[in-house]
Amino acid sequence: MLVFLLRRLAQSVFVLIAMMIVVFFGVYMVGNPVDILISPDATPREIEETMARFGFDQPVHIQFLSFVGNALQGDLGRSFVHGESAVSLILSYMPATLELALLGLIFSVLIGVPLGVYAGYKADRWQGRAIMTGSIFGFSLPNFWVGMLFILIFAVELRWLPSTGRGDTVEVLGLRLSIFTADGLSHMILPALTLALYKASLVTRLARAGTQEALMQDYVKFARAKGLSETRILVVHVLKNIMIPIITVLGLELGSMIAFAVVTETVFAWPGMGKLLIDSILTLDRPVIVAYLMLTVIIFIVINLIVDVIYTLLDPRVRVKGEAA
Amino acid sequence: MSVTDQPVATAIAVDPGKRWRIARTVAGVAVLGALALLFSGFGVASFAVRVVLLVGLVVLAAGLLQGRMHKFFSSPSAYVATACLLLLVILAIFATEISPQNPYDLRQLDIMDGRQPPGSTNFSGTMTYHLGTDEQGRDIWSGILYGLRVSLSVSIVATLIAMAIGVVVGIYAAWAGGRIEAVLMRIVDFQLSFPSILVALMLMAAFGRGLDKIVIALVIVQWAYYARTVRGTALSETRKEYIDAARGLGLPDWRIVFGHLLPNCIPPLIVISTVQVANTIVLESSLSFLGVGVPITQPSLGLLIANGYDYMLSGQYWMSMYPGVALLAIVASINMVGDRLRDTLNPRLTR
Numbered sequence: 001m002l003v004f005l006l007r008r009l010a011q012s013v014f015v016l017i018a019m020m021i022v023v024f025f026g027v028y029m030v031g032n033p034v035d036i037l038i039s040p041d042a043t044p045r046e047i048e049e050t051m052a053r054f055g056f057d058q059p060v061h062i063q064f065l066s067f068v069g070n071a072l073q074g075d076l077g078r079s080f081v082h083g084e085s086a087v088s089l090i091l092s093y094m095p096a097t098l099e100l101a102l103l104g105l106i107f108s109v110l111i112g113v114p115l116g117v118y119a120g121y122k123a124d125r126w127q128g129r130a131i132m133t134g135s136i137f138g139f140s141l142p143n144f145w146v147g148m149l150f151i152l153i154f155a156v157e158l159r160w161l162p163s164t165g166r167g168d169t170v171e172v173l174g175l176r177l178s179i180f181t182a183d184g185l186s187h188m189i190l191p192a193l194t195l196a197l198y199k200a201s202l203v204t205r206l207a208r209a210g211t212q213e214a215l216m217q218d219y220v221k222f223a224r225a226k227g228l229s230e231t232r233i234l235v236v237h238v239l240k241n242i243m244i245p246i247i248t249v250l251g252l253e254l255g256s257m258i259a260f261a262v263v264t265e266t267v268f269a270w271p272g273m274g275k276l277l278i279d280s281i282l283t284l285d286r287p288v289i290v291a292y293l294m295l296t297v298i299i300f301i302v303i304n305l306i307v308d309v310i311y312t313l314l315d316p317r318v319r320v321k322g323e324a325a
Numbered sequence: 326m327s328v329t330d331q332p333v334a335t336a337i338a339v340d341p342g343k344r345w346r347i348a349r350t351v352a353g354v355a356v357l358g359a360l361a362l363l364f365s366g367f368g369v370a371s372f373a374v375r376v377v378l379l380v381g382l383v384v385l386a387a388g389l390l391q392g393r394m395h396k397f398f399s400s401p402s403a404y405v406a407t408a409c410l411l412l413l414v415i416l417a418i419f420a421t422e423i424s425p426q427n428p429y430d431l432r433q434l435d436i437m438d439g440r441q442p443p444g445s446t447n448f449s450g451t452m453t454y455h456l457g458t459d460e461q462g463r464d465i466w467s468g469i470l471y472g473l474r475v476s477l478s479v480s481i482v483a484t485l486i487a488m489a490i491g492v493v494v495g496i497y498a499a500w501a502g503g504r505i506e507a508v509l510m511r512i513v514d515f516q517l518s519f520p521s522i523l524v525a526l527m528l529m530a531a532f533g534r535g536l537d538k539i540v541i542a543l544v545i546v547q548w549a550y551y552a553r554t555v556r557g558t559a560l561s562e563t564r565k566e567y568i569d570a571a572r573g574l575g576l577p578d579w580r581i582v583f584g585h586l587l588p589n590c591i592p593p594l595i596v597i598s599t600v601q602v603a604n605t606i607v608l609e610s611s612l613s614f615l616g617v618g619v620p621i622t623q624p625s626l627g628l629l630i631a632n633g634y635d636y637m638l639s640g641q642y643w644m645s646m647y648p649g650v651a652l653l654a655i656v657a658s659i660n661m662v663g664d665r666l667r668d669t670l671n672p673r674l675t676r
Contacts (some may be wrong), residue, residue, distance in 0.1 A: 015515060026531045133402055136664060140656040142607045144614045145630060145649045152642055163638065259520035263611050267634075278615055281530045293527065297519075304518055 008308055012301045019297045020071065023290055024064055067290075076294060077287030081280070086291035090273055096166060097265070097272035099179045100195065101257040103188055105250055107196035108203050113246065115200075116207020117234055123212055131204065138201025143260060147194040147267035154190060162187050164269035191268040195260060199253060203246055210242030217241075248310075255303045258296070345391045352384035364482065375418045382414065389595065390669070397669045406661035413655050417473040424467035425452055429622065443643050457643035459632060465643060468629055469651045475625040477655070479536060480605035483543035484598055490544065491551020496590065498552070499559035500582055510556065513549040521546040525608060529617040539618050543605055554597060558590045596670055599663035603656045610652055626652040 042050075058066075070077065076086045119131035155163035167187035169176040178184025214220060215238065223233045262274030269275065273292060280288040359378035362371070390397050397403060416423060443457040443465075456465040494513075498506040516524075528542040562568065563586065571581045610627025612618035614634075619625045624632070626648045633644025 018515075023527075026527060129400075133661070136660050137653075137657055140603065140607070140660045141653060142610055142614075142627070142649075142656070144611060144627075145652060148630070148634060148637060148645060148649065152637060152646070156638060156640065156642075256520040259523045262522065262526065263615065266615060277526075281526075281617065289527075289530065296523065300518060 005309065008305055012305060015301060016297065020068065020294065021064075023293045023297075024067055025060075071294070076291040079280075079285055079288045081283050081285045081288075086287040087295075089288060090276065090291050090295055093271060093273045093276045095177055096270060097258060097261050097274060099177055100188060100192055100265070100270060100272060101254060101261055103179065103192035104195035104199065104257055104261075105254065107192055108199035109246070109250065111196065111200040112203025113207050113239070113243075116204040117211045117239065117242070119204065120208040120211025120215065121230075121234060123208070128208070132208070135201035135204045138197050138204070141197065143194060143198065143263045144267050146197055147191065147264055150190045150194060151267070161190055163190070166271055191264050191270050194267070195257060195264045198260070199250070199257070202253070203250070206246050206249060207242055210245060211238055214238045214241050252303070252307060255300050258299065345388050348384055349388040352381040352388065356381035356385060360482070364478070372422070379415065379418050383411075389666075393669050397665055400665070402661055403665045406658045406665070409654060409658040410662055413473060413651075413658065414477070416470055417477045420470035420474045424464070424470040426464045426467045428463040428467045428471055442641075456647045457641075459629075459644050460636070465629075465647055468624070469626070469648050472624055472626040472629050472648060473651060473655065475536075475619060475623050476606050476609060476627070476652070479540055479609050479619070479625065480543070480602050483540045483547065483609075484602050484605055486540070487544045487547035487601075488551050488594060488598055490548040491553075492555050492587070492590070492594070494548065495552040495555025496559050496582060496587065499556045499563060500578070500586070506556075509552070513552050516546075516549040517553065521608060522611060525612055526615070526617060529612055534617065534620045536619055536623060539609060539612065542612075543609060546608070547601065547605070550601070551594065551597070554594065555590055558593055559586060562586055562589050592670060596663060596667045599666055600660060603659040603663065606652070606656055606659070626655075 067077070074087065078084060079086050079089050082089055115131050115135075119128040122128040151163045154161045165187060166178050167184040168181040169178050169184055171177075178188055211234075220233060220237060223237050228237075258273070261270075261272060262277060264270065265272045265274040266278050273295075276288065277292045279285075280292070355377050359374050359381065362374050363378070398407075421427070441454050441458040441462075443455060445457070446453050452464075454464050454466070456469070458464055459468065494509055498509040524546045525542045528545060529539065532538040532542065567585060568581060571585050576584075606626075609618060610625060610630070613625050613627030614631040616631065619628055621628070629648035630645040630652070633641075633646075633648070636644050
């Protein structure tokens with residue numbers, strides 16, 4: 001186990017270094033930040049001074065080395081636009097994205113599981129088919145368009161919910177969160193639903209397949225023979241058994257939720273990491289882009305590592321293979 | 326038919342399976358040729374090339390379903406989705422002929438017609454804007470037709486190139502085995518562990534806007550997916566007897582791979598690529614919506630939606646609403662057709 005873990009850790013470090021190189025040189029290709037930072041009527045002397053201050057006058061490989069050196073100390077540079085450290089800037093935007101992704105996950109379970117179980121129960125009837133066709137729409141609807149539709153219906157026409165922004169926030173354990181205030185929660189509902197829709201159709205399909213399989217098992221037959229009501233069988237017996245794979249998949253999908261939040265946050269002007277990334281791309285704020293990418297890479301590596309370790313614990317065959325190799 | 330002339334008849338008539346194979350090959354070459362002509366900018370205006378493209382596509386689709394038509398059309402949603410898809414493809418291919426206005430010809434635009442609601446007539450009273458106009462006075466309906474063409478062609482071309490690269494890498498990995506396979510598959514795993522929208526976003530941020538650039542970005546985020554699938558299929562196919570038989574005949578490796586292995590790895594790919602085209606359209610439109618996709622001069626549906634988004638909150642919904650409906654229609658119909666294709670072609674589900 002230890003050997004396996006060490007091997008995986010070494011691989012992760014390698015991936016991190018590879019990503020660092022790719023990210024730095026990729027972002028280095030993006031435009032010339034000097035044009036944006038310096039006013040057009042600056043004198044050549046001012047331009048030179050600014051270039052020197054940000055280190056743009058150095059050759060690329062020197063810039064890269066100093067970037068790596070600083071990155072190892074947890075310093076990914078200062079934002080050109082905001083003037084503060086890129087890492088702390090992103091960390092200050094992170095809670096907004098995380099709470100959105102979390103509420104999105106909760107919504108997708110609340111929508112997807114009941115629909116999926118019902119579709120599995122009525123698999124060959126019109127209800128089941130209708131839900132499955134509906135789930136295709138869930139897959140097909142582009143994230144940003146759903147968000148716009150929600151804004152149009154619930155914010156512009158019906159005026160039930162606010163369309164943009166984060167609403168009131170409250171400090172919990174040192175993080176500013178919207179989820180615990182009524183106003184903040186009302187701001188979260190639309191973006192979280194938008195984010196949840198794609199995952200909800202995924203959960204629906206998983207739950208349907210699981211239910212269909214579970215209904216053929218002996219324990220369901222036994223429960224029926226005991227004379228339990230169909231509702232009780234579905235809600236108590238089937239549901240418990242299909243939840244494990246669904247939760248596993250959703251844990252895996254948390255990372256992609258954060259990625260998809262880029263689009264949702266832009267539509268709803270939600271001040272999270274994704275919105276920050278888009279703004280930084282549009283203003284060529286290199287350090288923030290690099291820091292966002294490095295942070296996301298780390299999040300993904302950690303998620304993948306955790307999943308691998310859990311699989312190893314659950315499935316001994318992987319472990320044996322890993323140790324033998 | 327009498328007994329005596331039967332052998333003559335069979336000798337002359339090509340058997341239906343073979344006829345379909347010939348038709349498929351001809352159609353495939355025609356479609357690729359037409360696509361190449363259209364994208365080289367050479368035959369953009371040529372009506373005949375586009376007719377060839379449409380006919381070729383229909384023949385290809387019919388050839389794919391040959392003998393399984395009944396099964397494919399066993400549910401009513403299959404009819405609706407297929408009809409919808411066919412209609413949208415025709416609209417996209419013949420956008421220049423169908424649309425009442427060329428929305429990117431500035432001479433045909435009148436700034437006085439800006440932001441007209443659906444159903445209004447233009448300033449000089451010569452045409453009706455059935456779906457309204459955008460802030461430049463462009464007819465939304467014409468914009469949708471042109472946008473549909475951009476969205477479809479970008480994603481189809483990206484999917485084809487990604488598939489070609491994926492097939493080559495996947496088959497090579499499966500055939501070579503050993504260290505090469507391990508390295509290639511680690512790269513594939515590495516790439517697939519990051520969500521495509523993030524990777525594409527970064528690539529587009531680095532490249533800048535442009536049709537060719539978005540195609541490259543979409544190819545980069547997708548090839549690994551095909552490589553993994555093809556490798557899986559190829560691995561199970563190489564263990565089959567017909568490969569051993571080909572080896573036993575002393576055929577060179579390249580003939581076994583291209584003549585025997587490759588044709589048998591393609592069918593599962595068709596289903597995946599159908600659904601993948603839909604995903605690519607969504608991805609492309611999301612990127613364009615975020616402002617890092619297609620250039621302003623050639624807007625796709627996503628960019629049209631983004632353009633109208635600013636006016637949405639002031640109640641001028643039509644500018645992004647109708648392109649959105651078109652986007653939903655194309656993606657949903659492709660997905661439904663793909664879903665039916667999977668049920669029809671997947672041998673594991675045959676009951």
